[in-house]
Amino acid sequence: MIKALYVALLETKIFLTDKAGLAFSLLLPIAIFALMYGAFGGQTIFHGTAYMVNQDVDAQGQANYYSDLIVEQLDGLDSLDVSILSEADAQRKLDRSDILMAFYIPEGFSDDIDSGLSSQLTIKQRGNGGDEGQIVASIVRGMVENINQQLQVHAKVAGAVGGNYNQDTVNEYLANRTVSVNTSVGESSAPDPVKEFLPGIVTMFILFGISMNARALYEERKRGTLERLVTTRLGVGQMFTGKFLSYVARGFIQTLILLSLAYAVFGGDLFTTASFFKALFICLVFSGAAGAFGLIIGSVSRSEGQAIWMAVFFTMSMVMLGGTFFPIPEDTVFFTISKFSINTYINDALRAITADNASLTSLWPELLIMAGVIVVGLAASRYMFRVISK
Amino acid sequence: MKNLTHIWFIALKDLKLFVTDKTAMFFFVAFPFLFILLFNTMMSGIGAEDERITLHVLTRDDSGTYSQMLLEAYETTEESKLDPDDHSPIIIWLKDIDYATAKQQVEDKTLSGFVAFPKGFSADIETFKNEILAGEKPLHFINLDSQLEVIVDPDNTDQQIALNGVANIIATQMNAMQATMKSTALLADDPTDAINTFFQQLNTGQWAKDLPSVNYQTTIVGDVEAGNPANYVIPGYLVMFTFFAALQGGAQIVQQRQNNTLERMLTSSVSKEAILGGTFLGIFLRGLLQITIFWTLGSLVFNIDLGIAPAAVIIISVLMVLMSSACALMLATLIKTERAADGIATLTALLLAPLGGCWWPLFITPKWMQFIAKITPHAWANNGFNKLMVFGADFSSVVPEMIALLCFAIGFGTIAVLRFRTSSIQ
Incomplete structure (x- = not known):
């Protein structure tokens, strides 16, 4: 031994x-x-990708104001990446199930908004878009809703006050967002x-x-x-x-x-x-x-x-x-x-x-x-x- | 010409020695596929989840006029009667349980979360209405201390994002209403009629009627299909084992240098360059054999999808083998002893594999890890494979990955050529 x-x-x-x-x-x-x-x-956080086809571009191929604003604001979110695709690429990826959802911003989107007209975003998806797709969609809808509400406030105030309408006053009130959301998350059991x-x-x-x-x-x-x-x-x-x-x-x-x-x-x-x-x-x-x-x-x-x-x-x-x-x-x-x-x-x-x-x-x-x-x-x-x- | 012949013979001899060791060969082939089988089974079905997200809302509002009206507008009463084009989440109004019970259910994990309208929500709006109609300057639409609340299970991140999304849309609408009324009160000569009309529209759900808006049209192009996990599991293990096997080859060069095999070869007519080239070619051919087995079995057994640019998949695989072979030679020139070579080869291979996304796909890791991973050739190779085989990229999208792998190969190869020696005595 x-x-x-x-x-x-x-x-x-x-x-x-x-x-x-x-x-x-x-x-x-x-x-x-x-x-x-x-x-x-680390704490698990959601991270998704919004696949977008932006057809709202000028003659030089640059995104027009509102479509650019949507893309820029979405890209600024920590939880989201934005991937800009051509129409053909988006269609091919959807056909092959490489992606489950794509957002199409149509031609003339910004011009319609500027003219006070309604406009339409098209969402092409497979099924319900999968879990990630549905969450990404809810983020995109929230972002677009913000633009939507700004347009509607201006239209509503202009209709109500006629010649007294002042864009700066409305913008000032719009910027003063006092209704907010408090989120409480309990203790993780992970x-x-x-x-x-x-x-x-x-x-x-x-x-x-x-x-x-x-x-x-x-x-x-x-x-x-x-x-x-x-x-x-x-x-x-x-x-x-x-x-x-x-x-x-x-x-x-x-x-x-x-x-x-x-x-x-x-x-x-x-x-x-x-x-x-x-x-x-x-x-x-x-x-x-x-x-x-x-x-x-x-x-x-x-x-x-x-x-x-x-x-x-x-x-x-x-x-x-x-x-x-x-x-x-x-x-x-x-x-x-x-x-x-x-x-x-x-x-x-x-x-x-x-x-x-x-x-x-x-x-x-x-x-x-x-x-x-x-x-x-x-x-x-x-x-x-x-x-x-x- | 003579050099080329020597290179070929050395490479062929190395390959023959390797292939004739049947047990080692068996593990060389079987081992990666055990992993692939395990992970493929564990990850199968992931990505097929496509149930519509269900969200819950409730109100703590006592009188409840405005909150109830808003909840009725948001609530999904009958899913089957929904507009087929509307794929927004299902929203269920929790009428039978109070706030405390719902909160307890979230803590008990029987409820994933909910949005709550605050106490006094309707009374606050009523106060706002009275103040604004009385010509006073109202402060807030609802009291600053009683905001919308999201209570959510911290482990359910999907619900957390979705509930916050809904709550933020409601908050945005509330803020828009507030801005409309305050602006009108300030700008209109006599705002009474307009304010009364606004509240009437609010009560009857006509607030946005006839106003320009951004609408949605949804087109369904097919069903959600579960991705084939082999499409990212196989490339990950291909990268790991190609590199691992190559580095083991590098350790063998150190052994041959230590037992003077390389020196003895010099005494014949074989040049140092031929030894270097032959050894490199031997490791490279072994790697090619490995990737051939991987892709063949992957296609036949696991039905992998090489994407729309299979040539790019092949090129990245070959570049990965080239880089691994160069790295193996570099390692052999940097390490002096056989024992150290074994340890460092295994250490390097096992450390770079998880860092470079071989054990789990890099796209599920935090951004900072994806960034750090780029110091490894593994990450470039895996990114290339993932782009092609998971996200449907075309050839041009993976050219940066190809260039990066080539640069790694050239870098490793240059160090190997400059430092290569046949003798263990310096």
Whole structure:
């Protein structure tokens, strides 16, 4: 056992002095978490595109006043982009379902308004225009309604006061908008993105780091390092145990650093002292399962390419099926398949700890499954473990 | 000529070594498609939602004359009797529940939100009317402290926008009425008749009668069909895995340099340029094989739509392979040890993939992320594919993306050529 511990210590030392390995193990999860948080962590806001065909243009092709005003005001909204299309492009995109709705501003739109005549916008859409289309339509209608009301106020006042009509006075009153809208939004029940993404990202890189070690194991076997070692008094079993312990140590160190950083940054929102240690313990068990997994890949690989691709394939499969980035829909076959991913159990356990400070006893099914993976994985990898490259 | 032959043989040897490793080949092909299958399943059906949006309104107004009149005008009484051209949201007046109950329902998430007319709304308007008819200078149409209110579930952003849209239209109309009456009161010699007429029009729903307005005509050109998620899932993973595989090829160059394979090749008649060219061509051919598999399976199994300019899709794919191959060579020239090469290759590939929109489409991320993403070649490639395959763009629309990928390839390639060395000893 002492010899196995020496092997583990040596491997851990190599890991800690390997700058590229450390960067991969520590910087990459932080970077990926930051990206996930940036992409999906903020408050969800609507963002749509209004596809417009502006036929209200002058001889030089420049938009006339009112059509330009509509486009400019819409483009100024944070929630909306405006895409100006030609009539042919809009029709083609609608025909191909590339877009679901297009607004057509007809020729003479501004002239009609200037002349005090009614004018008409045409909306071409597929079905009801989809959810986004309907919301975009409501924004466009609101914007046009503003212009509509201004025109109607001028017309109404001019009709009522006759020769006393003064455009500036009406504009002054129009600008004085005292009726407004107060919006109250309650507290969001959407999951905290930190608690949602952090467990998955941390466990993803524990698994990645350990399984990528399979390539190093293959290399050592190919170069004869393992064979040379067994000519010393180090037995194959001791070497195997040492390798396994080094993988567990590597995963645990990685977890310790990443979770400590997370604790330091997010503090009490993420962990209590007790839940932090529970999370560490759960990750230690997971590191064991991942270590057994890495030993299996390292033992069965016949080439460097195989080792890399197998490690990436199995890690990413476990990660994706484990609901790291997106929850797996319950009514799909993938939900059933996800039960075969160890990441499902570690992610569920970590989320339960961070969200509800779940006790270790309540997490016994997850712990039991991970312990089972360690036992089965170690037995299988020990059976396949070879020191000589065939 | 001799150089070209060497380049060809080196490339062919690399490709042969790769193709003959059946297990690696299997994962090389199967791995991306497991992802594609998973994401395709998870995202299928998205975009087919086309129910008319339903919005709720209620009033806290005690007397209720004006608010009730306005609500009656907005309410959708029977959907089936609606003008078939009118595709505006369905508006339901919550008559059976009070404000507090509705608010509780929003908190309980049994109601997505509602617009509420404030207490004293009608009384405020009545006061305004009396003041203006008495020749006083009225302050406000409705009291500043009792405005229209939108109560909405924060997690339902669609409702939030739609309810605010409706509330703002009502507010705009209220402000227009206020401006009309105040202007008339100020400008008319005797405004009494005009003001009385305005209120009569307001009471009878004739306010805008005979006035010029901007109207809408809606034309339905077909049904809403769910987009095929493979149209953005496959290009994303193509970009990620082409780049990943190329960078693994780069790590192998470092290995060959470290075990002196490249040096030994120099001792034969192979030139340094031929080694560089051959290695580059090998990685490039492997990438071409990869994109051929992607597009073939994508078309046959996932029925992807290459858009109206399939040639542009192919060109962007080839440019992506070219850029990835150049990046792999550059990486090989910058990294000294095999161990570092593996780590950095994987790190670079895995970091640039989500940043460049390979794991999720960039068009669903915030604007600032889309902007930052442009430092990655992945984002340019993905944007090009999305434009062509999701938004129906033509060839000319993706020329900037092609140029950007070419620039990345030239930049990486130049660094690779300048720094390429065959010996691990400096």
